[in-house]
Amino acid sequence: MPSPSPRIPRVQNNCPTCPWRPGTELSVLDREEATSLDRKRTRVVVMPGQYVFQQGEACLGLHAVAAGVVAIRRSDGHGNSALVRLVHAGQTLGYRDFFARSAYTADAQALTRTEVCFLDGEQIRCLLDCKPQFSLRFLERMSEDLEQAETSILQQTASPVRARFATLVLALRERYGKADSRGRLTIDLPMSRRDIAQALGARVETVVRTIRALEADGVLRSDGRRLFVPDLDKLLDEVEQVEPAV
Amino acid sequence: MPSPSPRIPRVQNNCPTCPWRPGTELSVLDREEATSLDRKRTRVVVMPGQYVFQQGEACLGLHAVAAGVVAIRRSDGHGNSALVRLVHAGQTLGYRDFFARSAYTADAQALTRTEVCFLDGEQIRCLLDCKPQFSLRFLERMSEDLEQAETSILQQTASPVRARFATLVLALRERYGKADSRGRLTIDLPMSRRDIAQALGARVETVVRTIRALEADGVLRSDGRRLFVPDLDKLLDEVEQVEPAV
DNA sequence: CGGGAGCTTGACATTAATCAAGATCGGTGG
DNA sequence: CCACCGATCTTGATTAATGTCAAGCTCCCG
Numbered sequence: 052m053p054s055p056s057p058r059i060p061r062v063q064n065n066c067p068t069c070p071w072r073p074g075t076e077l078s079v080l081d082r083e084e085a086t087s088l089d090r091k092r093t094r095v096v097v098m099p100g101q102y103v104f105q106q107g108e109a110c111l112g113l114h115a116v117a118a119g120v121v122a123i124r125r126s127d128g129h130g131n132s133a134l135v136r137l138v139h140a141g142q143t144l145g146y147r148d149f150f151a152r153s154a155y156t157a158d159a160q161a162l163t164r165t166e167v168c169f170l171d172g173e174q175i176r177c178l179l180d181c182k183p184q185f186s187l188r189f190l191e192r193m194s195e196d197l198e199q200a201e202t203s204i205l206q207q208t209a210s211p212v213r214a215r216f217a218t219l220v221l222a223l224r225e226r227y228g229k230a231d232s233r234g235r236l237t238i239d240l241p242m243s244r245r246d247i248a249q250a251l252g253a254r255v256e257t258v259v260r261t262i263r264a265l266e267a268d269g270v271l272r273s274d275g276r277r278l279f280v281p282d283l284d285k286l287l288d289e290v291e292q293v294e295p296a297v
Numbered sequence: 298m299p300s301p302s303p304r305i306p307r308v309q310n311n312c313p314t315c316p317w318r319p320g321t322e323l324s325v326l327d328r329e330e331a332t333s334l335d336r337k338r339t340r341v342v343v344m345p346g347q348y349v350f351q352q353g354e355a356c357l358g359l360h361a362v363a364a365g366v367v368a369i370r371r372s373d374g375h376g377n378s379a380l381v382r383l384v385h386a387g388q389t390l391g392y393r394d395f396f397a398r399s400a401y402t403a404d405a406q407a408l409t410r411t412e413v414c415f416l417d418g419e420q421i422r423c424l425l426d427c428k429p430q431f432s433l434r435f436l437e438r439m440s441e442d443l444e445q446a447e448t449s450i451l452q453q454t455a456s457p458v459r460a461r462f463a464t465l466v467l468a469l470r471e472r473y474g475k476a477d478s479r480g481r482l483t484i485d486l487p488m489s490r491r492d493i494a495q496a497l498g499a500r501v502e503t504v505v506r507t508i509r510a511l512e513a514d515g516v517l518r519s520d521g522r523r524l525f526v527p528d529l530d531k532l533l534d535e536v537e538q539v540e541p542a543v
Numbered sequence: 544c545g546g547g548a549g550c551t552t553g554a555c556a557t558t559a560a561t562c563a564a565g566a567t568c569g570g571t572g573g
Numbered sequence: 574c575c576a577c578c579g580a581t582c583t584t585g586a587t588t589a590a591t592g593t594c595a596a597g598c599t600c601c602c603g
Contacts (some may be wrong), residue, residue: 133451150433151440179436183426186436187425189436190396193439193440194394194397195397197439197443200443204453205378207450
């Protein structure tokens, strides 16, 4: 079933029984460990536009998204910023700077109403020390993120905005799309034009025009944040590059 | 010859006494552990242009660069590729796909004559399991790499090629530059124009013109792979963006 | 010497950014 | 309920940055 989080699961208010835990790095913890982690856990509700953390703040532990979507942004001092990644319900958040023992080097901004648990750093470090599999899970997780970051670097120079947009839509499909019986796809984008632009490394105007162009070519139709994709293959074609035959 | 790495240290042919080890993630190993790792260690010499590993190959362990420089490249199937990072003597190599338990997702190409040790995966996994600090060191290392990758994503859209080139040169300064008594800098780039272009996400022609422009503005002089920077401040200024006063 | 790879330059094409209005949407207070 | 407001989205005209294509050049290596 392709509907990962249309309705937000009722998240239990403690770690040992948290329905998200099996899917996270915390899955390797036993009940006792989860319980002790839970004791110092705190949870906050973050409204759209608000920040879970911001660049420069001290990183004192790990976050876990219980509901909602969070955008990770990097910005320089000149008003430029890039949306580096989305973090969804059921994922841990802000582990990078925690492991680097540095202050936050990115902003985490809620895109929707979001609930976030905060896990005490000292306890996490303790678990990292005595539970090798815990570290290993994070090594895997960070590998994925690094892999995606590198893909994104390559794509930014190798593909035009149009193809990058298509790639983004396809990536969002799994979480935010649903197909009808005829295979036609509806995708509710979790982000604004501005966010899309920052994720693609382009300007808002360029994103809008790109969407128009795709509409003109019958690849999709767009209504605000809702996209209709009548034929997935056409969208997939957009990702491909023109390559002269040998 | 432009002597890329001034003098290559005489690297001992075994892990426990390897002069590089203290600076790597392997520094947390005790003598015994290093010795056992050494038993299955192999070492190869890789000539410029040759690959330590290539995209798609199975990843069976870790590499460690004993001498030389290795470029990590990602490429798509259309002849595009990006140079995502350089790995220098004294650094481990290829850990990302090892932790992800996947085949290599990048190429590692020697830029100079390079010597590389290969460490058996099974032994590494064993150490990861019983030596928490070993994993932690890799978590730190990967954090840095991820941080740099994200910086690079931002920079690619936030700064023009000229500023990106200046940033690259400044990053290479520490390893490949030397200053004379008057603070004038000479930097021997370890890479070709093509490599520079791929690191900047630009075309070779654009890189050449950018260097010309910097010469015209007196920021540096260039002779093949050798750069002269008469005034470091001017180069630092190139990294800055124009920002209107408040 | 000769040949090829890497480097350089020029002319030109193209993508995407910039600047400048509008249009639309969503919330808020009258 | 409606009018207004700011934020977001859209569109058009223009420009700037970079890519593309096509030569020549240079240097190293056989």
